[in-house]
Amino acid sequence: MTIAGYVFMIIGGLFFLLGGLGVLRMPDTFNRIQAGTKATTLGAFSVLIGVGLVNFEWSWIAKIIIIIVFIVISNPIGSSTIAKATYYSKYKPDNLVQDDLEKRGDE
Amino acid sequence: MEILDIIVFSLMGLGVLFTAIRLIIGPHFSDRVVALDTFNMIVIGVIVVLASVFKSELYLDIAIVYAILAFLETVVFARYLEGNRK
Amino acid sequence: MKYFTTFVALLLVYLLLAGFTVDEVILGSIVSAILTVLLTKYLNFKIDLKxxxxxxxxxxxxxxxxxxxxxxxxxxxxxxxxxxxxxxxxxxxxxxxxxxxxxxxxxxxxxxxxxxxxxxxxxxxxxxxxxxxxxxxxxxxxxxxxxxxxxxxxxxxxxx
Structure with a gap:
């Protein structure tokens, strides 16, 4: 059980590292949001499951379930909020090849 | 098991370092908000692993409160970035 | 039905956070009942048999x-x-x-x-x-x- 827990924790740490690297390396804001959100969601998921396996007690698992549910719901909402704010602000990236949102009022 | 703890912490620490670099150099305000969001998520992971290392359940409560505050912070910064759009 | 669902959800979260003892169940029921009365008018969902x-x-x-x-x-x-x-x-x-x-x-x-x-x-x-x-x-x-x-x-x- 402990070994499996540590395997999950190391996988989660790797995904956190990938998320940080993605935020650093991606070329524009929207792509940074994508890399950051996906990698950190699965990373948090994996680390939490690992900690739950290492400390296999009822009270730990209950709190870990609450944290997992909250993160999986709140993280995409936060990213979408940033993306929307970025789109409507003056820092909108200018490398989009197609933009359906700009001509939304025409139909 | 100590060596495994150190490996996990160093992986997450590198992630924190990369997001911190983006937080400092980010060309626009929006990039900094994104970096801060990712940073907060990794810090939640660090707190949970700390709970496992110290065998103390209290750290999980701290992680819950930190997650709620991180979400609020992201939304508030996004509102500020959006400005008063009509 | 709506009140009952809200109450059960709140009590479940409270017990997951606090642990299952008799004291916590009593206190959690009181807190959840008060919160249910306060919050239900802001909630908008339907629940049926399916x-x-x-x-x-x-x-x-x-x-x-x-x-x-x-x-x-x-x-x-x-x-x-x-x-x-x-x-x-x-x-x-x-x-x-x-x-x-x-x-x-x-x-x-x-x-x-x-x-x-x-x-x-x-x-x-x-x-x-x-x-x-x-x-x-x-x-x-x-x-x-x-x-x-x-x-x-x-x-x-x-x-x-």
Missing amino acids: FPLRLLKFILIYIPVFIWKLILANFDVARRVLSPKIPVNPGIVKVKTNLKSDLGKLTLANSITLTPGTLSIDVLDEYIYVHTIDVKGSDGLEKEKNISGPFEKILEGVFE
């Missing part, structure tokens, strides 16, 4: 597909981040959805955000505007199939 069936569908069909897509998305991100020159061809695509309820739209948008290469930006009426890393396919229908295909059907079964 709810357990929908919950079962949600847990057994939606969650495995969601986790599988999340893992795929992460390998996609890893491939892009670790390649020396990052391949991007970004664009914003309009996706039509048939889901009516707000909760259904929220779940669909969240699922789209966590699947490979897509990020939902805004929901206006019945369209979801999605940012994709790589714009594929020439006409609209093909793109919609690429983005929201599997989730749309599952969530129609759950929320409609």
